[in-house]
Amino acid sequence: MSQVHADRRGRLRDRCAAAGSAAALVSRPANVRYLTGASPPGAVLLLGGDADGDALLCPQPPTGDPVEGRVDEALRLTVLPPSGGDPAVTAADLARRADADVLAVEERHLSVARYRAIGSAAPRLRLEDLGTCVEQERLVKDDEEITCLRIAAEITDQALGELLESILVGRTERHLALELERRLVDHGADGPAFPTSVATGPHSGRGRHRPSDRRVEEGDFLSVCLGANYRGYRCEIGRTFVIGTAPADWQIELYDLVFTAQRAAREALAPGTAYRDVDRAARQLLDSAGYGDGLAPSLGHGVGLEIEEDPQLSPSAMGKLDACVPVTVEPGVHLPGRGGVRIDDTLVVRQEADGGPELLTITTKELLAL
Amino acid sequence: MSQVHADRRGRLRDRCAAAGSAAALVSRPANVRYLTGASPPGAVLLLGGDADGDALLCPQPPTGDPVEGRVDEALRLTVLPPSGGDPAVTAADLARRADADVLAVEERHLSVARYRAIGSAAPRLRLEDLGTCVEQERLVKDDEEITCLRIAAEITDQALGELLESILVGRTERHLALELERRLVDHGADGPAFPTSVATGPHSGRGRHRPSDRRVEEGDFLSVCLGANYRGYRCEIGRTFVIGTAPADWQIELYDLVFTAQRAAREALAPGTAYRDVDRAARQLLDSAGYGDGLAPSLGHGVGLEIEEDPQLSPSAMGKLDACVPVTVEPGVHLPGRGGVRIDDTLVVRQEADGGPELLTITTKELLAL
Numbered sequence: 038m039s040q041v042h043a044d045r046r047g048r049l050r051d052r053c054a055a056a057g058s059a060a061a062l063v064s065r066p067a068n069v070r071y072l073t074g075a076s077p078p079g080a081v082l083l084l085g086g087d088a089d090g091d092a093l094l095c096p097q098p099p100t101g102d103p104v105e106g107r108v109d110e111a112l113r114l115t116v117l118p119p120s121g122g123d124p125a126v127t128a129a130d131l132a133r134r135a136d137a138d139v140l141a142v143e144e145r146h147l148s149v150a151r152y153r154a155i156g157s158a159a160p161r162l163r164l165e166d167l168g169t170c171v172e173q174e175r176l177v178k179d180d181e182e183i184t185c186l187r188i189a190a191e192i193t194d195q196a197l198g199e200l201l202e203s204i205l206v207g208r209t210e211r212h213l214a215l216e217l218e219r220r221l222v223d224h225g226a227d228g229p230a231f232p233t234s235v236a237t238g239p240h241s242g243r244g245r246h247r248p249s250d251r252r253v254e255e256g257d258f259l260s261v262c263l264g265a266n267y268r269g270y271r272c273e274i275g276r277t278f279v280i281g282t283a284p285a286d287w288q289i290e291l292y293d294l295v296f297t298a299q300r301a302a303r304e305a306l307a308p309g310t311a312y313r314d315v316d317r318a319a320r321q322l323l324d325s326a327g328y329g330d331g332l333a334p335s336l337g338h339g340v341g342l343e344i345e346e347d348p349q350l351s352p353s354a355m356g357k358l359d360a361c362v363p364v365t366v367e368p369g370v371h372l373p374g375r376g377g378v379r380i381d382d383t384l385v386v387r388q389e390a391d392g393g394p395e396l397l398t399i400t401t402k403e404l405l406a407l
Numbered sequence: 408m409s410q411v412h413a414d415r416r417g418r419l420r421d422r423c424a425a426a427g428s429a430a431a432l433v434s435r436p437a438n439v440r441y442l443t444g445a446s447p448p449g450a451v452l453l454l455g456g457d458a459d460g461d462a463l464l465c466p467q468p469p470t471g472d473p474v475e476g477r478v479d480e481a482l483r484l485t486v487l488p489p490s491g492g493d494p495a496v497t498a499a500d501l502a503r504r505a506d507a508d509v510l511a512v513e514e515r516h517l518s519v520a521r522y523r524a525i526g527s528a529a530p531r532l533r534l535e536d537l538g539t540c541v542e543q544e545r546l547v548k549d550d551e552e553i554t555c556l557r558i559a560a561e562i563t564d565q566a567l568g569e570l571l572e573s574i575l576v577g578r579t580e581r582h583l584a585l586e587l588e589r590r591l592v593d594h595g596a597d598g599p600a601f602p603t604s605v606a607t608g609p610h611s612g613r614g615r616h617r618p619s620d621r622r623v624e625e626g627d628f629l630s631v632c633l634g635a636n637y638r639g640y641r642c643e644i645g646r647t648f649v650i651g652t653a654p655a656d657w658q659i660e661l662y663d664l665v666f667t668a669q670r671a672a673r674e675a676l677a678p679g680t681a682y683r684d685v686d687r688a689a690r691q692l693l694d695s696a697g698y699g700d701g702l703a704p705s706l707g708h709g710v711g712l713e714i715e716e717d718p719q720l721s722p723s724a725m726g727k728l729d730a731c732v733p734v735t736v737e738p739g740v741h742l743p744g745r746g747g748v749r750i751d752d753t754l755v756v757r758q759e760a761d762g763g764p765e766l767l768t769i770t771t772k773e774l775l776a777l
Binding site: 098101103119120142144149153211219246331333353369 | 469473490593703705708
């Protein structure tokens, strides 16, 4: 893996050099991890003019524990002592001593106070904005990254599948959410990719409903949304079930509508398709059925080292899909007081010739009565 | 509760006015919650020249869900539409329209990019640094806050007590950590205050060991560190046990040493005591026993709406304890390859006349053989 990280750093180094920056300081944790394989708390990466000038710096944890995380062998990790101050300032000082005159920093992530501290410590270093250079590099995933996402999805499907075999009526949303998270870890996840959501009855159909003490009842819709974090890579699945022997007519109708909308958006996933067109494929169906007003601003998003990353699949998003970009497709309709339906998958965009979009989360999307 | 929040905002308004700022923008989530009772994701608080000018702004969640959280009735919550941009920029615009000339912002929290966006949107507004004004106000807790911490500690003791009654040998660190977190929620916690740490055998004695697949074995030391989050308030407990019938001599010796050091630091807690003297009370005992080099940089810290807040109890900390400041006292010794002992309590500093330090986490500190 360490060659992969060295290559990524090399590409970023080239982009910075082309933009006139001899050095760059990366502080956003997911970006640090992408470029080094690790992101101990508070770590920053200094990218020098050549690989020898690279340095990963982090503060000694206040607990005194050794720093954990698989760090790239090609890169030294320096743990600063408690009196060592801000690693970003130390990195700027290293850049200055290596005769860099321009340092690109992540203005979207760096605080004003740290920015000022760097400016005071290295006044002759000109600070430029690195912008979203690293985030753009992270958009298209390599095979190793997609393998991690695939494993994350397998774990997620297993955890959900086991839950479906258990008795649900009478149990609270909070219990079910905790049980799903335990099962994710049982099956090898590093943890949940985001807080697991379990929504029953009137809560169902919401995207990030925070589990409450409400118990599952006969006749409820039950929506769950969960995902595993595997080696930092995060996926997402959302399903809606009905509790009891037979769904009501309104439940079948609403389910079919959301299912059809979700399928339309999944089928729209192809290299070259505009982000907004994926959103529109689902949104226009829900809109013409009269549910346009209550829809989420975005019906899907990229996933990877963060659970929500670029691209956003929304009406105002600019840009087009590439192959090997993993995204969620997650339309939902919530009827206040009654509940609703949400169906959410993680897929990888693929060329038609490669079989079209690759569905990672394969749990059935039939309306199961549990 | 809403009067409490209005009073807190009033005090901050007075401090800002005294420093020459007609308005302040608070963006650090724990600070927003302290001043309003809620902190929906991305929310910022604008503190105007008078209470009518206050506004709490947050973006519409991308899932389209309603914004949750108990919001102070005296304060309107504005949810910005997807096209609404950065709430911090909107807040600055509101301040400018209300004729404020100076806006204090949290430079330690605000990113350079947001700072620049505010500057562009309201070029005639002078931006000053609010510094750690709100953090300083949060240091001394009121009765309601201490009640929340007390409940958090009760929940934590209950969860730990139940674990001690179960069979431990053969179970993995990960399972035990998940079970503790489930029990925290069962007993009414909003969630864990921080990732639960369970460390067995050679891992034991570390402060924030990330639970692994190692199983509990006869003869192991077992250290656990957990805490409940109750209404946003977070406490912490750490205990070390021995697995099996009789601890080895080195285990008894090490345990007694850490216990004695922890007691010394607890007994040093009093209004007027320097932070560093609390640290020293424990550190000098561990140091003279030959364990000085491996100690954590800090042997305790404040707790409240964040699990690690001011004050730090460390050799370089400046300042003195006040009454009604809750802190942890958590020395530990880890012997590489063998394991170790860590004992951690949450206490509230009290006057001698009020009975001295109030121990919130009351689980026994005897060396239990489980």
